[in-house]
Amino acid sequence: MSNKSSLVIYCEHQSARFNYITKFIFEEVLGLKLEISSDVHSLEKSIAFKLNYSQNQVPNADLHIKPHGLLNESTIHEQQIEMGIWRELPCFFLQETTEIPFDIFSAAFYLISRYEEYLPYEADLYHRFPHEKSLAFRKGFLQIPLLDAWIYELKECMKSKIPSLQFTEMHAKLIPTYDIDIAYSYLGKGLIRNIGGAFRDLIFGRWGIFKERLAVLFSKQNDPFDSYEFLDTLHEKYQLQPIYFILLGKGGEYDKNLSPSSACMQKLISELQQKYVIGIHPSFKSHDDVEILRNEIDSLGSTKSRQHYIRFSLPTTFRNLISCGIRDDYSMGYGSINGFRASTSYTHNWFDLEQNESTNLNLHPFCFMECNSFFEQRYSSTQALDEMLHYHAQIQKVGGNYIMIWHNFSLGSDRLWKGWKKVYESIIEMVSDKKNK
Numbered sequence: 455m456s457n458k459s460s461l462v463i464y465c466e467h468q469s470a471r472f473n474y475i476t477k478f479i480f481e482e483v484l485g486l487k488l489e490i491s492s493d494v495h496s497l498e499k500s501i502a503f504k505l506n507y508s509q510n511q512v513p514n515a516d517l518h519i520k521p522h523g524l525l526n527e528s529t530i531h532e533q534q535i536e537m538g539i540w541r542e543l544p545c546f547f548l549q550e551t552t553e554i555p556f557d558i559f560s561a562a563f564y565l566i567s568r569y570e571e572y573l574p575y576e577a578d579l580y581h582r583f584p585h586e587k588s589l590a591f592r593k594g595f596l597q598i599p600l601l602d603a604w605i606y607e608l609k610e611c612m613k614s615k616i617p618s619l620q621f622t623e624m625h626a627k628l629i630p631t632y633d634i635d636i637a638y639s640y641l642g643k644g645l646i647r648n649i650g651g652a653f654r655d656l657i658f659g660r661w662g663i664f665k666e667r668l669a670v671l672f673s674k675q676n677d678p679f680d681s682y683e684f685l686d687t688l689h690e691k692y693q694l695q696p697i698y699f700i701l702l703g704k705g706g707e708y709d710k711n712l713s714p715s716s717a718c719m720q721k722l723i724s725e726l727q728q729k730y731v732i733g734i735h736p737s738f739k740s741h742d743d744v745e746i747l748r749n750e751i752d753s754l755g756s757t758k759s760r761q762h763y764i765r766f767s768l769p770t771t772f773r774n775l776i777s778c779g780i781r782d783d784y785s786m787g788y789g790s791i792n793g794f795r796a797s798t799s800y801t802h803n804w805f806d807l808e809q810n811e812s813t814n815l816n817l818h819p820f821c822f823m824e825c826n827s828f829f830e831q832r833y834s835s836t837q838a839l840d841e842m843l844h845y846h847a848q849i850q851k852v853g854g855n856y857i858m859i860w861h862n863f864s865l866g867s868d869r870l871w872k873g874w875k876k877v878y879e880s881i882i883e884m885v886s887d888k889k890n891k
Contacts, residue, residue, distance in 0.1 A: 459620045460502035462489040464512055472507075472525040474805050474812045475563040483605055483800055485622025503616055507559070516615045520549035522557035524564060528810050530572045533564065537593055541607045544595050558608060562601050565590070565797040567805045571768045578790065580708075580763050581741075585788045588795070596793035597844065599821075602800060602852035624853025626846075628885055630696040631784060631820070632685070633735055633760065633861050634722075636711055639679045639868065640670045642718025681865035681875070682722070686729070688879065692886035698726050699760045699784070702750045703737025708763060714753060723754075733758030733784070736775075741765050748778045757781040760859075764789030764823075769806050776815050784857065786819040792826045792841065794819060799854030821845045823859035824874065835873040839881060846885045856885065 461480055465472060468490060480486045491497055497504050498514050506515035524533065524547065538548045538556060545556040547564070563569070571583045578584045590596040609621055654660075670677050689696055700723060703709030712719040726732050733756045740747035741761070751759070759780045761771065766785050775783055783804075787795050796802075796819055804815040822845050827838040842858070849856045858881075864871040865878055 458618055459485070460487045460489070461505060462491055462497055462500045462502045463505045463507055464492070464494055464497040464515070465490055465507045466492055467526050468492065469525050469528075470810050470812070471527075471563055471567075471805075472559065474803075475525070475559050475566070478566070478800075478802055479559075479562065479605055479608070482802070483602075483622075483624070484609055486619075503612060503619055517554070517612065518552045519554050519558060520552050522547040522549065522560040524557070524560040530569070530807055532573060533569070535589065540604075543600065543603050543607065544593060545604070546589075554608070554611065558604055562604060563805075565601050566802060567807050568768055568796060569807060572807050577767075580738075580765055580789070581767070582763070582765055582789065583767070585791045585793075585795075590793065590795075590797055591791070595797070596791070596795075598848055599794045599797060599799045599852055599854060601797040602849075602854050606852050626850045626853050627855050628694070628882075629818075629855055629857045630689075630694055630882070631760070631857060631859055632696060632698050633762075633859060634698060634700045634711065635735070635762065635861060636679060636863055637719060637722055638677045638712065639863070640666075641677045641680070642712045642716050676867065678868040679863040679866045681862045682725070684865060684875070685862075688882055689730075692882055694882070694886065695731070697731045697733055697758065697784070699733045699735040699758075700726070700754065701735040701737060701762055702753055703739055703746075703762070706737070706739055708738035731758065732756055733760060733782075734780075735760055735762050738762050738765060741767075741771065744774045744777070747774055751778045751780065758784065760784040769808050772804050772813070772815055773806070776813060781814065782816045782818060784818045784820060786817045787821060787823065787859075788826070789823070790826065790830050792822050792831065792845075794821050799849050799852065799856065801855065818855065818857060820857040820859050821849075824864050824878075825859075825861065828864070828871075828874075835877040838874070839877045842881045843884065846881075 463476060476488060480488045494512055497512060504514060504516045506512040506518045507521060509520055535546045536548055538545050540555055545561060547557040547561045548555060549557055570589060575583060575587050585591050612619055701709060701711040702714040734751050734754045736747055736750055736759055740750055757780055759775055764785055764787060799819055801816055801818050804813050804817050806813055822842055824838065827833040827841060846856055860878060865875050
Protein backbone atom coordinates (compact mmCIF):
# COMPACT_ATOMS: atom_id res chain seq x y z
CA MET A 455 0.00 0.00 0.00
CA SER A 456 1.54 3.35 -1.12
CA ASN A 457 2.07 5.89 1.64
CA LYS A 458 1.09 8.79 -0.64
CA SER A 459 -2.66 8.26 -0.40
CA SER A 460 -3.05 5.58 2.25
CA LEU A 461 -3.98 5.43 5.91
CA VAL A 462 -4.00 2.61 8.40
CA ILE A 463 -5.91 2.99 11.67
CA TYR A 464 -5.15 0.86 14.67
CA CYS A 465 -8.40 0.26 16.53
CA GLU A 466 -8.84 -2.37 19.23
CA HIS A 467 -12.62 -2.59 18.81
CA GLN A 468 -14.23 -2.02 15.42
CA SER A 469 -17.93 -1.23 15.21
CA ALA A 470 -20.54 -0.21 12.65
CA ARG A 471 -20.39 3.35 13.97
CA PHE A 472 -16.59 3.52 13.77
CA ASN A 473 -16.47 2.01 10.28
CA TYR A 474 -19.14 4.43 9.05
CA ILE A 475 -17.54 7.65 10.27
CA THR A 476 -13.96 6.76 9.32
CA LYS A 477 -15.08 5.72 5.83
CA PHE A 478 -16.93 9.00 5.45
CA ILE A 479 -14.02 11.16 6.62
CA PHE A 480 -11.08 9.40 5.04
CA GLU A 481 -12.48 7.72 1.93
CA GLU A 482 -15.48 9.79 0.86
CA VAL A 483 -14.19 13.25 1.77
CA LEU A 484 -10.40 13.04 1.84
CA GLY A 485 -10.04 10.34 -0.82
CA LEU A 486 -7.57 8.15 1.06
CA LYS A 487 -7.26 4.39 0.91
CA LEU A 488 -8.28 3.23 4.36
CA GLU A 489 -7.22 0.11 6.24
CA ILE A 490 -8.42 -0.66 9.75
CA SER A 491 -6.43 -3.10 11.86
CA SER A 492 -6.69 -4.53 15.36
CA ASP A 493 -3.12 -5.85 15.12
CA VAL A 494 -0.74 -3.32 16.60
CA HIS A 495 2.24 -4.97 14.88
CA SER A 496 0.74 -4.39 11.44
CA LEU A 497 0.48 -0.71 12.29
CA GLU A 498 4.13 -0.54 13.27
CA LYS A 499 5.22 -2.19 9.99
CA SER A 500 2.99 -0.16 7.67
CA ILE A 501 4.45 2.48 5.31
CA ALA A 502 1.09 4.28 5.17
CA PHE A 503 0.07 7.13 7.46
CA LYS A 504 -0.43 5.50 10.85
CA LEU A 505 -3.24 6.61 13.18
CA ASN A 506 -3.58 5.13 16.64
CA TYR A 507 -7.20 5.13 17.86
CA SER A 508 -6.84 3.57 21.27
CA GLN A 509 -6.19 4.50 24.89
CA ASN A 510 -2.60 3.28 24.70
CA GLN A 511 0.55 4.69 23.14
CA VAL A 512 1.72 2.87 20.02
CA PRO A 513 5.31 3.16 18.76
CA ASN A 514 5.78 4.85 15.36
CA ALA A 515 2.17 6.10 15.14
CA ASP A 516 1.94 9.39 13.26
CA LEU A 517 -1.15 10.55 15.13
CA HIS A 518 -2.94 9.48 18.28
CA ILE A 519 -6.66 10.02 18.97
CA LYS A 520 -8.13 8.66 22.18
CA PRO A 521 -11.62 7.10 21.98
CA HIS A 522 -14.49 8.61 23.95
CA GLY A 523 -16.48 5.37 23.85
CA LEU A 524 -19.53 6.46 21.84
CA LEU A 525 -18.53 4.45 18.78
CA ASN A 526 -18.36 1.20 20.73
CA GLU A 527 -21.87 1.61 22.09
CA SER A 528 -24.99 0.22 20.44
CA THR A 529 -27.55 1.98 22.64
CA ILE A 530 -28.86 5.56 22.49
CA HIS A 531 -28.80 7.67 25.64
CA GLU A 532 -28.12 11.20 26.83
CA GLN A 533 -24.46 12.15 26.40
CA GLN A 534 -22.50 14.36 28.78
CA ILE A 535 -20.99 17.06 26.57
CA GLU A 536 -18.29 19.50 27.66
CA MET A 537 -17.11 22.00 25.08
CA GLY A 538 -13.52 22.88 24.27
CA ILE A 539 -11.54 24.58 21.51
CA TRP A 540 -9.26 23.07 18.86
CA ARG A 541 -7.64 25.28 16.23
CA GLU A 542 -10.14 28.03 17.00
CA LEU A 543 -13.05 25.63 16.45
CA PRO A 544 -15.49 24.40 19.10
CA CYS A 545 -15.15 20.71 19.93
CA PHE A 546 -16.44 18.17 22.44
CA PHE A 547 -15.83 14.65 23.77
CA LEU A 548 -12.56 16.06 25.10
CA GLN A 549 -9.42 13.91 25.40
CA GLU A 550 -6.85 16.53 26.34
CA THR A 551 -3.77 14.29 26.57
CA THR A 552 -3.44 13.90 22.79
CA GLU A 553 -2.42 16.25 20.00
CA ILE A 554 -6.02 16.42 18.81
CA PRO A 555 -7.67 17.18 22.18
CA PHE A 556 -11.00 15.48 21.50
CA ASP A 557 -12.37 12.31 19.95
CA ILE A 558 -13.01 13.76 16.51
CA PHE A 559 -14.57 10.50 15.28
CA SER A 560 -17.15 10.26 18.08
CA ALA A 561 -17.96 13.97 17.87
CA ALA A 562 -18.33 13.79 14.09
CA PHE A 563 -20.59 10.74 14.40
CA TYR A 564 -22.73 12.42 17.05
CA LEU A 565 -23.37 15.38 14.73
CA ILE A 566 -23.79 13.65 11.37
CA SER A 567 -26.01 10.85 12.71
CA ARG A 568 -28.29 13.45 14.38
CA TYR A 569 -27.89 11.46 17.59
CA GLU A 570 -29.72 14.08 19.66
CA GLU A 571 -32.84 13.72 17.48
CA TYR A 572 -33.30 10.15 18.68
CA LEU A 573 -33.52 11.33 22.28
CA PRO A 574 -36.85 12.49 23.78
CA TYR A 575 -37.86 16.03 22.83
CA GLU A 576 -40.94 18.23 22.64
CA ALA A 577 -41.78 18.75 18.96
CA ASP A 578 -42.60 22.13 17.45
CA LEU A 579 -45.91 23.24 15.93
CA TYR A 580 -45.31 21.15 12.80
CA HIS A 581 -44.18 18.06 14.74
CA ARG A 582 -40.50 18.63 13.99
CA PHE A 583 -37.33 18.56 16.07
CA PRO A 584 -36.91 22.16 17.30
CA HIS A 585 -33.63 23.74 16.28
CA GLU A 586 -33.39 25.46 19.68
CA LYS A 587 -32.75 22.06 21.27
CA SER A 588 -29.79 21.25 19.03
CA LEU A 589 -26.23 21.35 20.34
CA ALA A 590 -25.19 23.45 17.34
CA PHE A 591 -27.71 26.18 18.15
CA ARG A 592 -27.14 26.13 21.90
CA LYS A 593 -23.35 26.28 21.55
CA GLY A 594 -23.31 28.79 18.70
CA PHE A 595 -21.95 26.80 15.76
CA LEU A 596 -25.10 26.24 13.69
CA GLN A 597 -23.93 28.75 11.07
CA ILE A 598 -20.68 26.92 10.28
CA PRO A 599 -20.15 23.42 8.82
CA LEU A 600 -18.22 22.39 11.91
CA LEU A 601 -17.67 18.78 10.91
CA ASP A 602 -16.27 19.88 7.53
CA ALA A 603 -13.97 22.36 9.28
CA TRP A 604 -12.71 19.60 11.59
CA ILE A 605 -11.95 17.41 8.58
CA TYR A 606 -10.06 20.26 6.92
CA GLU A 607 -7.95 20.82 10.03
CA LEU A 608 -7.39 17.08 10.42
CA LYS A 609 -6.08 17.00 6.86
CA GLU A 610 -3.71 19.90 7.63
CA CYS A 611 -2.51 18.09 10.74
CA MET A 612 -1.81 14.92 8.73
CA LYS A 613 0.01 16.89 6.01
CA SER A 614 2.26 18.45 8.64
CA LYS A 615 3.31 14.92 9.62
CA ILE A 616 3.77 13.55 6.09
CA PRO A 617 3.82 16.36 3.48
CA SER A 618 3.78 13.87 0.60
CA LEU A 619 0.34 12.55 1.64
CA GLN A 620 -2.09 13.07 -1.24
CA PHE A 621 -5.74 13.99 -0.70
CA THR A 622 -8.65 14.45 -3.08
CA GLU A 623 -9.01 18.11 -3.99
CA MET A 624 -12.43 19.28 -2.84
CA HIS A 625 -14.10 22.09 -4.77
CA ALA A 626 -17.18 23.98 -3.58
CA LYS A 627 -20.23 23.35 -5.73
CA LEU A 628 -23.37 25.44 -6.03
CA ILE A 629 -26.59 23.39 -6.28
CA PRO A 630 -29.72 25.54 -6.60
CA THR A 631 -32.95 23.76 -5.69
CA TYR A 632 -36.58 24.86 -5.84
CA ASP A 633 -39.67 23.69 -3.99
CA ILE A 634 -42.85 24.04 -6.03
CA ASP A 635 -45.37 24.30 -3.19
CA ILE A 636 -47.82 26.51 -5.10
CA ALA A 637 -47.13 26.46 -8.81
CA TYR A 638 -49.26 29.50 -9.66
CA SER A 639 -51.20 32.12 -7.76
CA TYR A 640 -54.22 32.18 -10.12
CA LEU A 641 -53.60 29.93 -13.11
CA GLY A 642 -54.89 26.38 -13.04
CA LYS A 643 -57.16 26.87 -10.03
CA GLY A 644 -60.36 26.57 -12.00
CA LEU A 645 -63.37 28.84 -12.42
CA ILE A 646 -64.99 28.26 -9.02
CA ARG A 647 -61.83 28.89 -6.97
CA ASN A 648 -61.00 32.04 -8.93
CA ILE A 649 -64.54 33.40 -8.69
CA GLY A 650 -64.45 32.78 -4.94
CA GLY A 651 -61.04 34.44 -4.69
CA ALA A 652 -62.18 37.45 -6.72
CA PHE A 653 -65.28 37.81 -4.55
CA ARG A 654 -63.12 37.85 -1.39
CA ASP A 655 -60.82 40.42 -3.01
CA LEU A 656 -63.80 42.73 -3.56
CA ILE A 657 -65.25 42.22 -0.06
CA PHE A 658 -61.92 43.11 1.59
CA GLY A 659 -61.17 45.94 -0.79
CA ARG A 660 -58.11 44.32 -2.34
CA TRP A 661 -58.52 46.16 -5.63
CA GLY A 662 -54.94 45.68 -6.75
CA ILE A 663 -55.12 41.93 -6.30
CA PHE A 664 -58.55 41.83 -7.98
CA LYS A 665 -57.20 43.62 -11.04
CA GLU A 666 -54.07 41.45 -11.07
CA ARG A 667 -56.16 38.27 -10.95
CA LEU A 668 -58.24 39.39 -13.93
CA ALA A 669 -55.16 40.48 -15.89
CA VAL A 670 -53.55 37.07 -15.39
CA LEU A 671 -56.69 35.10 -16.24
CA PHE A 672 -57.20 37.15 -19.41
CA SER A 673 -53.52 36.71 -20.39
CA LYS A 674 -52.68 40.38 -19.96
CA GLN A 675 -49.76 39.66 -17.60
CA ASN A 676 -47.83 36.76 -16.12
CA ASP A 677 -48.98 34.99 -13.00
CA PRO A 678 -47.06 36.52 -10.03
CA PHE A 679 -45.76 33.06 -9.02
CA ASP A 680 -44.55 32.29 -12.56
CA SER A 681 -40.76 32.57 -12.37
CA TYR A 682 -39.96 29.59 -14.59
CA GLU A 683 -38.70 31.45 -17.67
CA PHE A 684 -36.62 33.76 -15.50
CA LEU A 685 -34.98 30.72 -13.91
CA ASP A 686 -34.44 29.05 -17.29
CA THR A 687 -32.48 32.08 -18.44
CA LEU A 688 -30.44 32.17 -15.22
CA HIS A 689 -29.59 28.47 -15.39
CA GLU A 690 -28.48 28.71 -18.99
CA LYS A 691 -26.39 31.83 -18.40
CA TYR A 692 -24.47 30.35 -15.48
CA GLN A 693 -24.53 26.71 -16.61
CA LEU A 694 -26.38 25.54 -13.51
CA GLN A 695 -27.94 22.15 -12.88
CA PRO A 696 -30.84 22.77 -10.51
CA ILE A 697 -33.28 20.33 -8.96
CA TYR A 698 -37.01 21.02 -8.72
CA PHE A 699 -39.06 19.35 -5.98
CA ILE A 700 -42.76 19.19 -6.76
CA LEU A 701 -45.57 18.96 -4.22
CA LEU A 702 -48.27 16.55 -5.41
CA GLY A 703 -50.40 16.42 -2.26
CA LYS A 704 -54.14 16.39 -2.87
CA GLY A 705 -55.14 19.36 -0.76
CA GLY A 706 -55.21 20.25 2.90
CA GLU A 707 -54.26 23.02 5.28
CA TYR A 708 -50.55 22.70 4.45
CA ASP A 709 -50.75 21.18 0.96
CA LYS A 710 -52.07 23.92 -1.30
CA ASN A 711 -50.58 23.19 -4.70
CA LEU A 712 -52.69 22.72 -7.83
CA SER A 713 -54.33 19.35 -8.33
CA PRO A 714 -51.67 16.94 -9.65
CA SER A 715 -54.12 15.87 -12.38
CA SER A 716 -54.86 19.39 -13.64
CA ALA A 717 -53.76 20.18 -17.17
CA CYS A 718 -51.84 23.22 -15.94
CA MET A 719 -49.85 21.17 -13.42
CA GLN A 720 -49.21 18.33 -15.85
CA LYS A 721 -47.89 20.80 -18.43
CA LEU A 722 -45.53 22.37 -15.90
CA ILE A 723 -44.19 18.98 -14.74
CA SER A 724 -43.62 17.91 -18.33
CA GLU A 725 -41.72 21.09 -19.17
CA LEU A 726 -39.53 20.83 -16.08
CA GLN A 727 -38.78 17.15 -16.70
CA GLN A 728 -37.54 17.92 -20.19
CA LYS A 729 -34.93 20.37 -18.90
CA TYR A 730 -34.01 19.45 -15.35
CA VAL A 731 -33.78 16.81 -12.65
CA ILE A 732 -37.00 16.75 -10.64
CA GLY A 733 -37.86 15.17 -7.31
CA ILE A 734 -40.89 14.61 -5.14
CA HIS A 735 -41.81 17.08 -2.39
CA PRO A 736 -43.71 14.70 -0.10
CA SER A 737 -46.83 16.37 1.24
CA PHE A 738 -47.48 17.27 4.86
CA LYS A 739 -50.08 14.50 5.02
CA SER A 740 -47.71 11.88 3.64
CA HIS A 741 -45.54 12.13 6.75
CA ASP A 742 -48.23 10.27 8.70
CA ASP A 743 -49.33 7.81 6.02
CA VAL A 744 -46.80 5.73 4.10
CA GLU A 745 -49.37 4.75 1.46
CA ILE A 746 -49.96 8.42 0.61
CA LEU A 747 -46.19 8.82 0.42
CA ARG A 748 -45.84 5.81 -1.86
CA ASN A 749 -48.59 7.04 -4.21
CA GLU A 750 -47.01 10.49 -4.50
CA ILE A 751 -43.57 9.06 -5.22
CA ASP A 752 -44.91 6.54 -7.75
CA SER A 753 -46.90 9.23 -9.55
CA LEU A 754 -43.73 11.22 -10.25
CA GLY A 755 -41.33 8.33 -10.71
CA SER A 756 -38.34 10.04 -9.10
CA THR A 757 -35.82 8.68 -6.61
CA LYS A 758 -35.10 12.14 -5.14
CA SER A 759 -37.10 13.87 -2.44
CA ARG A 760 -37.34 16.75 0.02
CA GLN A 761 -39.93 16.86 2.80
CA HIS A 762 -42.58 19.60 2.66
CA TYR A 763 -42.12 21.99 5.62
CA ILE A 764 -38.86 20.07 6.18
CA ARG A 765 -41.03 17.77 8.28
CA PHE A 766 -39.23 14.58 9.22
CA SER A 767 -38.63 12.50 12.31
CA LEU A 768 -35.86 9.99 12.81
CA PRO A 769 -35.74 7.19 11.98
CA THR A 770 -39.30 6.74 10.69
CA THR A 771 -39.35 9.23 7.81
CA PHE A 772 -36.12 8.08 6.20
CA ARG A 773 -37.07 4.41 6.58
CA ASN A 774 -40.35 5.17 4.82
CA LEU A 775 -38.54 6.97 2.01
CA ILE A 776 -36.20 4.02 1.50
CA SER A 777 -39.13 1.58 1.43
CA CYS A 778 -40.74 3.70 -1.30
CA GLY A 779 -37.66 3.74 -3.52
CA ILE A 780 -36.06 7.08 -2.61
CA ARG A 781 -32.27 7.06 -2.89
CA ASP A 782 -31.41 10.75 -2.46
CA ASP A 783 -33.03 13.08 0.07
CA TYR A 784 -32.48 16.84 0.36
CA SER A 785 -34.28 17.51 3.67
CA MET A 786 -31.28 17.76 6.01
CA GLY A 787 -31.68 21.30 7.29
CA TYR A 788 -34.21 23.22 9.36
CA GLY A 789 -37.52 24.71 8.30
CA SER A 790 -37.26 27.24 11.13
CA ILE A 791 -33.73 28.68 10.83
CA ASN A 792 -30.85 28.61 8.38
CA GLY A 793 -27.66 26.74 9.15
CA PHE A 794 -26.03 23.30 9.06
CA ARG A 795 -28.33 20.87 10.84
CA ALA A 796 -25.88 17.96 10.63
CA SER A 797 -22.84 20.30 10.78
CA THR A 798 -21.76 19.24 7.30
CA SER A 799 -22.27 20.34 3.71
CA TYR A 800 -21.06 17.02 2.28
CA THR A 801 -23.35 14.34 0.90
CA HIS A 802 -23.40 11.32 3.19
CA ASN A 803 -25.23 8.05 3.70
CA TRP A 804 -27.89 8.09 6.38
CA PHE A 805 -26.93 6.03 9.44
CA ASP A 806 -29.96 4.43 11.09
CA LEU A 807 -28.99 4.82 14.72
CA GLU A 808 -31.69 2.51 16.08
CA GLN A 809 -30.68 -0.29 13.73
CA ASN A 810 -27.02 0.68 14.20
CA GLU A 811 -26.23 0.43 10.50
CA SER A 812 -25.46 2.55 7.48
CA THR A 813 -28.09 2.69 4.72
CA ASN A 814 -28.08 3.40 1.00
CA LEU A 815 -30.05 6.64 1.40
CA ASN A 816 -27.87 9.60 0.42
CA LEU A 817 -28.49 12.80 2.38
CA HIS A 818 -27.74 16.13 0.70
CA PRO A 819 -27.72 18.90 3.36
CA PHE A 820 -28.94 22.42 2.63
CA CYS A 821 -27.97 25.47 4.68
CA PHE A 822 -30.16 28.28 3.31
CA MET A 823 -33.86 28.66 2.53
CA GLU A 824 -35.28 32.05 1.64
CA CYS A 825 -38.49 31.40 3.61
CA ASN A 826 -36.43 30.92 6.77
CA SER A 827 -34.77 34.28 6.19
CA PHE A 828 -38.04 36.05 5.40
CA PHE A 829 -40.64 34.50 7.70
CA GLU A 830 -38.60 33.11 10.62
CA GLN A 831 -35.51 35.33 10.87
CA ARG A 832 -37.33 38.46 9.64
CA TYR A 833 -34.47 39.43 7.35
CA SER A 834 -34.64 42.01 4.60
CA SER A 835 -33.51 40.94 1.14
CA THR A 836 -30.20 42.78 1.74
CA GLN A 837 -29.63 40.92 5.01
CA ALA A 838 -30.44 37.65 3.24
CA LEU A 839 -27.79 38.41 0.63
CA ASP A 840 -25.21 38.90 3.37
CA GLU A 841 -26.35 35.64 4.95
CA MET A 842 -25.97 33.74 1.68
CA LEU A 843 -22.50 35.20 1.15
CA HIS A 844 -21.55 34.04 4.66
CA TYR A 845 -22.56 30.46 3.84
CA HIS A 846 -20.75 30.62 0.52
CA ALA A 847 -17.54 31.72 2.27
CA GLN A 848 -17.87 28.92 4.83
CA ILE A 849 -18.37 26.28 2.16
CA GLN A 850 -15.57 27.65 -0.03
CA LYS A 851 -13.14 26.98 2.83
CA VAL A 852 -13.97 23.29 2.98
CA GLY A 853 -14.92 22.53 -0.63
CA GLY A 854 -18.44 21.35 0.17
CA ASN A 855 -21.84 21.61 -1.50
CA TYR A 856 -23.75 24.87 -1.33
CA ILE A 857 -27.38 23.80 -1.54
CA MET A 858 -29.97 26.57 -1.35
CA ILE A 859 -33.77 26.30 -1.32
CA TRP A 860 -35.90 28.86 -3.10
CA HIS A 861 -39.54 28.80 -4.16
CA ASN A 862 -41.04 29.87 -7.46
CA PHE A 863 -43.37 32.31 -5.66
CA SER A 864 -40.49 34.32 -4.17
CA LEU A 865 -38.83 34.75 -7.57
CA GLY A 866 -41.80 36.04 -9.55
CA SER A 867 -43.59 39.37 -9.27
CA ASP A 868 -45.56 38.85 -6.06
CA ARG A 869 -45.66 42.09 -4.03
CA LEU A 870 -44.72 40.32 -0.80
CA TRP A 871 -41.34 39.34 -2.22
CA LYS A 872 -40.36 42.63 -3.80
CA GLY A 873 -36.56 42.81 -4.17
CA TRP A 874 -35.85 39.12 -3.53
CA LYS A 875 -35.70 38.17 -7.21
CA LYS A 876 -32.89 40.68 -7.72
CA VAL A 877 -31.06 39.37 -4.66
CA TYR A 878 -31.25 35.83 -5.99
CA GLU A 879 -29.88 36.92 -9.34
CA SER A 880 -27.04 38.71 -7.51
CA ILE A 881 -26.03 35.73 -5.39
CA ILE A 882 -26.04 33.42 -8.41
CA GLU A 883 -23.81 35.85 -10.28
CA MET A 884 -21.44 36.13 -7.32
CA VAL A 885 -20.99 32.44 -6.50
CA SER A 886 -21.70 30.48 -9.68
CA ASP A 887 -19.05 28.11 -10.98
CA LYS A 888 -18.93 29.95 -14.28
CA LYS A 889 -17.92 33.20 -12.59
CA ASN A 890 -15.32 31.49 -10.39
CA LYS A 891 -13.55 29.76 -13.27
